[in-house]
Amino acid sequence: MKLLLVSANRERSPYPVFPLGLAFLAAPLKQAGHQLAVLDLCFEADPLAALQATVVAEQPEAVIISLRNLDNVTWPDARSYLSGLTDLVTVCKGRATVIVGGSGFSLMPLEILAACGADIGLVGEGEQQLPLLLDRLAQGIDPADLPGVVLPGKIDFIPPQTVSRIGSPDRELFDVARYLKEGGMANLQTKRGCPFGCSYCTYPLLEGQQMRTRPVAEIIAEIRSLVNDHGVDYLYFVDDIFNYPVSFCEQLCTAMIDAGLQVNWSAFINPDFITPQLLDLMQRAGCDAIEFGTDSGSPGMLTSLCKSFTLGQVRSASLLCREAGLDFAHYIIFGGPGETEETILDTFQLMDELNPTAVIAMTGVRIYPRTRLYRTALDEGIITVETDLLQPTFYLAPAIRDRLSTIVTEQAMQRKNWIVPGLEVNISDTMLEALRMFKVRGPLWKLLKRMGRSRIAPMK
Structure with missing residues (x-):
């Protein structure tokens, strides 16, 4: 079949994100004999006009739209992407079979399919199921019994299956150079699945709780291709946790060192699985910055959010980074169950x-x-079963709901190394666009140490 793969993501804050999910789909679709065209809407000034022109030019039999996120997950400046998806579907309806998938779609598939009007939805990983679905469509066979397939008017679907062996993404049809230039890095995935249970997190729902790693040799080959074929000199590992399992992390870093790959990189790290030896190995493999999903500095809030580590481990991991001269950032989430002004402080x-x-x-x-x-949230009456969660809906602890933004803004403004996207402390779309004028590699937060006092941009 002639297929058009569409990346619906247009969010560029803080970085434009390469459509890795579609790249993972491209290889098995080619192997199945399909003809592929790609439209990445991230850099299109008029996405609907671009889609319409591409559909007319390519005449695809099916359009596969990938929805990365439902919204920007930022309170109080929340932006929903659902209406944009609906507009894309409307352009394609009647001209081709419209299939919607992606991590954003998989969060609430029945509701999103009903809202956007697509012909079919596909939940979860698509490398195995999408070729099977397309084969059914080509033969005129009802695909309802395929795991992960969602059809209009249905109230349920067979749960998706996780792929047993993760392949390598095919980036041939995508503009890798544009993402490197404007995003300062290329993204890469080494594993899927998360065995941990943070109270708010969707990773285990999307990828399963069983962690599945890619063959190290294939990862090295992918990095070598990015460096040699695309001029990539900085990588971001998109794994939920890069340093777990520790043995796999050690194998990968050792292989990167042995391969002599001239590339720097950063990743998300769990403070519970870091040692001086592992950190040294990571640095020798090219790591120059790490990020911690710490969430809170309160022991009670760590328990409330079901984090797997202690404050002692956070302290130890941070000290290791300072001693190694490694840039590091902590990600914080304010407002969860049990949050008070005291826990914020x-x-x-x-x-x-x-x-x-x-x-x-x-x-x-x-x-x-x-x-x-x-x-x-249900138990506390924050939401009901009728609440429309397709729209950005946030838990805000009752004790500090009305004062949360004020407290955080006042405190963050006193510290030059804090970034609060929702309140625009030390960050704004204008600031990000200005930073992209320079050849910045790696996370933009690394530039904070070269900036002056904290600043706040006016809320839009």
């Missing part, structure tokens, strides 16, 4: 003690179905 005090290169803080916790936070 505990977090600021811990970050003062640790003195990371940057602290990136979000206010409010996005509520998604099937998470522990969803059940908590």
Whole structure:
């Protein structure tokens, strides 16, 4: 079949994100004999006109639209992407079979399919199921019994299956250079699945709780191709946790060192699985910055958010980074169950003690179905079963709901290494566009140590 793969993501804050999910789909679709065209809407000034022109030019039999996120997950400046998806579907309807998938779609597939009007939805990983679905469509066979397939008017579907062996993405049809230029890095995935249980997190729902790693040799080959064929000199590993399992992390870093790959990189790290030896190995493999999903500096809030580590481990990991001269950032989420002004101040005090290169803080916790936070929000009457979670809906602890933004803004403004996207402390779309004028490699938060006092941009 002639297929058009469409990346619906247009969010460029803080970085334009390469459509890795579609790249993973491209290889098995080619192997199945399909003809592929790609439209990446991230850099299109008029996405609907671009889609219409591409559909007319390519005449695809099926259009596969990938929805990366439902919204920007930022309170109070929340932006939903659902209406944009609906507009894309409308352009294609009647001209081709419209299939919607992606991680954003998989969060609430029945609701999103009904809202956007697509012909078919596909939940979960598509490398195995999408070729099977397209084969059914070509033969005129009902695909309803395929795992992960969602059809209009249905109230249920067979749960998706996770792929047993993760392949390598095919980036041939995508503009890797544009993402490197404007995003400062190329993204790469080494594993899927998350065995941990943070109360708000959707990773285990999307990828399963069983962690599946890619063959190290294939990862090295992918990095070599990015460096040699695309001029990539900086990587970001998109794994939920890069350093777990520790043995796999060690194998990969050792292989990167042995391969002599001239590339720097950063990743998300769990402080519970870091040692001086592992950190040294990571640095010798090219790591120059790491990020921690710490969430809070309060022991009670770590328990409330179901984090797998302790404040002691956060302190130890941060100290290792400072001693190694490694830039590091802590990501914080304010407003979860049990949050008070006291626990907020505990977090600021811990970050003062640790003195990371940057602290990136979000206010409010996005509520998604099937998470522990969803059940908590129901029990507390924050939401009801009728609440439309397709629209950005956030948990804000009752004790500080009305004062959360004020407290966080006042405290963050006193510290030059804090970034609060929702409140525009030390970050704004204008600032990000200006930074992209320079040849910046790696996370933009690394630049904070070269900037002056904290600043706040006016809210839009």
